[in-house]
Amino acid sequence: MQAFTRVTAVAVPIDLPNIDTDRVIPARFLRKDRNVPEYASFLFHDVRFNADGSEKPEFVLNQPGFRGAQIVVAAENFGCGSSREAAVWALGAYGVRSVVAPSLGDIFHQNCFKNGLLPVILPGDVAADLRRQLHAQPGLSITVDLEAQTVTAPDGTRHHFDVDAFRKEMLLSGRDEIGLTLGYESQIAEFEARRAREMAWAVPPGASV
Amino acid sequence: MFEKVWARHVVAEGPGGHVLLYIDRHLLHEGTTAAFGRLAKRGRRVRRPDLAFATADHYVHTSPAAPGPDAEGRRMIESLARYTADQGIVHFGVGDVRRGIVHVIGPEQGLTVPGITLVCGDSHTATHGAFGALAFGIGSSEVEHVLATQTLWQKKPLTMRISVEGRQATGVSAKDVILAIIATIGAGGGVRHAIEYAGSAIRAMSMDERMTVCNMSIEAGARAGMIAPDETTFAFVEGRPFAPRGNAWAQALAYWKSLPSDAGAVFDREVTLAAADIAPTVTWGTSPQDALPITGRVPDPAAVTDAGRRESMARALAYMGLRPGTPLGEIAVNRVFIGSCTNSRLDDLRAAARVVKGRRAVVPALVVPGSGLIKRAAEAEGLDRVFVEAGFEWRDAGCSMCVGMNGDLAGESERVASTSNRNFEGRQGKGARTHLMSPAMAAAAAVTGRLTDVRALGV
Numbered sequence: 296m297q298a299f300t301r302v303t304a305v306a307v308p309i310d311l312p313n314i315d316t317d318r319v320i321p322a323r324f325l326r327k328d329r330n331v332p333e334y335a336s337f338l339f340h341d342v343r344f345n346a347d348g349s350e351k352p353e354f355v356l357n358q359p360g361f362r363g364a365q366i367v368v369a370a371e372n373f374g375c376g377s378s379r380e381a382a383v384w385a386l387g388a389y390g391v392r393s394v395v396a397p398s399l400g401d402i403f404h405q406n407c408f409k410n411g412l413l414p415v416i417l418p419g420d421v422a423a424d425l426r427r428q429l430h431a432q433p434g435l436s437i438t439v440d441l442e443a444q445t446v447t448a449p450d451g452t453r454h455h456f457d458v459d460a461f462r463k464e465m466l467l468s469g470r471d472e473i474g475l476t477l478g479y480e481s482q483i484a485e486f487e488a489r490r491a492r493e494m495a496w497a498v499p500p501g502a503s504v
Numbered sequence: 505m506f507e508k509v510w511a512r513h514v515v516a517e518g519p520g521g522h523v524l525l526y527i528d529r530h531l532l533h534e535g536t537t538a539a540f541g542r543l544a545k546r547g548r549r550v551r552r553p554d555l556a557f558a559t560a561d562h563y564v565h566t567s568p569a570a571p572g573p574d575a576e577g578r579r580m581i582e583s584l585a586r587y588t589a590d591q592g593i594v595h596f597g598v599g600d601v602r603r604g605i606v607h608v609i610g611p612e613q614g615l616t617v618p619g620i621t622l623v624c625g626d627s628h629t630a631t632h633g634a635f636g637a638l639a640f641g642i643g644s645s646e647v648e649h650v651l652a653t654q655t656l657w658q659k660k661p662l663t664m665r666i667s668v669e670g671r672q673a674t675g676v677s678a679k680d681v682i683l684a685i686i687a688t689i690g691a692g693g694g695v696r697h698a699i700e701y702a703g704s705a706i707r708a709m710s711m712d713e714r715m716t717v718c719n720m721s722i723e724a725g726a727r728a729g730m731i732a733p734d735e736t737t738f739a740f741v742e743g744r745p746f747a748p749r750g751n752a753w754a755q756a757l758a759y760w761k762s763l764p765s766d767a768g769a770v771f772d773r774e775v776t777l778a779a780a781d782i783a784p785t786v787t788w789g790t791s792p793q794d795a796l797p798i799t800g801r802v803p804d805p806a807a808v809t810d811a812g813r814r815e816s817m818a819r820a821l822a823y824m825g826l827r828p829g830t831p832l833g834e835i836a837v838n839r840v841f842i843g844s845c846t847n848s849r850l851d852d853l854r855a856a857a858r859v860v861k862g863r864r865a866v867v868p869a870l871v872v873p874g875s876g877l878i879k880r881a882a883e884a885e886g887l888d889r890v891f892v893e894a895g896f897e898w899r900d901a902g903c904s905m906c907v908g909m910n911g912d913l914a915g916e917s918e919r920v921a922s923t924s925n926r927n928f929e930g931r932q933g934k935g936a937r938t939h940l941m942s943p944a945m946a947a948a949a950a951v952t953g954r955l956t957d958v959r960a961l962g963v
Binding site for chain 1: 512516518519521522524526528535538546551554555574576577580614615617619620625626627641642643644645646648649652653654655657659691692695696722723725726727746747748749752753755756759791793812813816819907908909926928929930931934
């Protein structure tokens with residue numbers, strides 16, 4: 296997994312609350328291999344492109360200044376709905392490294408961590424102020440610093456954010472989570488032995504132990 | 505209850521409040537096959553194939569008359585069959601009468617029982633919480649992690665209890681209850697929370713109804729929603745193919761009876777609704793929180809003070825092609841869909857059939873049972889004839905028109921009365937307009953051609 300330390304990049308404001316992952320990547324693209332070169336074009340596809348493939352000029356990523364943004368500053372509950380990790384893959388394919396919002400869909404939030412994309416939770420008024428600054432002058436950059444746990448706004452204001460120690464360590468190192476967990480083999484085996492004694496009913500009949 | 509199940513499954517403590525949580529059941533469907541490839545590529549094995557169970561639902565065609573799935577969809581279905589055979593994982597595949605929507609067949613087969621942890625690469629996994637299981641949806645990377653380790657690193661969520669007290673009025677279903685709950689707490693109201701649904705109205709529900717409630721927890725933002733197991737739960741589970749038997753049943757039952765929250769249990773948030781205040785409900789917008797009683801009118805964004813909310817309402821109304829002030833009962837529909845992991849069980853089909861009996865569908869209408877076994881049981885009761893005689897299509901089990909990835913789609917600008925769980929933009933097809941409602945309300949819309957208060961049909 297790609298590690299995340301600090302990113303300074305153009306940020307794009309997405310103002311509507313409750314942006315669901317169906318909107319981030321429509322269902323018909325979920326069958327596509329995530330390594331196909333056109334994967335980035337699936338991102339926000341139906342609000343970003345017309346039926347003939349031309350760009351919808353009103354969509355924020357099609358506007359001068361925001362094109363190619365690597366940081367998304369969103370509103371409440373961004374990434375709600377479907378568990379599709381493809382939403383994170385499409386953001387990643389486009390080049391997005393961090394999503395900043397007052398709240399994120401729980402499953403989307405988890406999926407970000409698994410793909411080297413840093414989810415940042417900031418208070419609603421702070422996120423709204425960031426979006427206002429970005430709208431005022433499209434093309435401005437912000438800095439997301441995981442080590443220091445700060446977001447630096449275009450006007451230089453620095454905002455602290457919380458991140459779980461476990462997730463921070465995993466992102467900073469870019470470590471493979473399954474590899475880490477396999478190191479807990481003895482604890483897992485011990486748990487399973489206890490479970491076989493105390494919760495034998497939890498193994499379905501017909502299934503081997 | 506949440507705390508009890510959680511504590512029982514902690515394998516190890518990690519930094520920052522994360523724990524390694526043991527997973528008792530892992531349900532798989534053909535949409536999660538990418539995880540198998542990544543696992544194999546790294547030379548990793550499936551740690552507990554005996555705790556994984558698979559079925560094909562998302563991409564499967566539900567109509568024998570329709571062309572087969574496209575090459576990509578077919579490859580996913582075949583890949584699941586091949587992989588589960590290689591790994592020794594039980595698979596309810598195409599041609600097996602037990603095949604169906606993953607959240608329908610788990611309970612049906614007795615795989616879903618109280619007190620376990622259950623995950624699936626699908627956000628509607630909270631459905632299984634209706635049994636007092638801790639069940640939640642996961643992404644593709646987490647699917648791979650569970651296959652390899654039978655565990656997940658998780659941070660304990662906050663807890664919320666939603667109590668629904670009293671009795672629902674006639675014509676008001678479990679779907680109306682959950683839509684009212686989502687409208688009350690909002691689509692993000694349950695973010696970072698595990699919900700427990702409680703109260704006399706919940707207690708009085710059948711398992712089918714409880715599953716409908718828990719199913720839509722994610723539409724309120726919560727990954728998990730649970731209901732305390734009771735005699736209704738035990739009666740449903742006992743004797744099912746994969747449920748505990750003999751001594752194991754007695755041992756399980758003793759444990760399950762200890763699961764309900766203690767009298768003094770404290771929750772991070774408490775919400776109470778009166779069941780009597782809930783009416784048959786429909787959605788008007790593009791978020792499940794955009795729900796109102798059928799007797800209401802399309803709301804006016806101009807009356808809303810919050811700018812973000814106003815903009816999002818205006819956008820939703822533009823997408824839905826609706827004008828503020830229109831009575832909801834005057835909105836004409838082009839199609840009706842009865843099915844999905846929310847409302848495709850026998851209780852749902854019976855409720856719809858009661859409305860349909862002796863009437864005719866005036867718009868194209870689709871009924872898709874949740875599993876092959878439900879289809880068979882419905883046919884034994886003659887429900888299929890009720891639907892077919894009324895002009896409905898009677899299909900094979902699958903996710904069908906809920907997910908927009910198997911060929912069952914609504915067209916651009918078509919308006920659908922749907923028993924599914926999401927009215928998101930494009931969910932049922934690009935440009936399709938979804939109104940969520942109960943099976944009885946969807947049946948009423950089918951026979952009148954517009955959103956209709958089912959109570960007015962005198963059923």
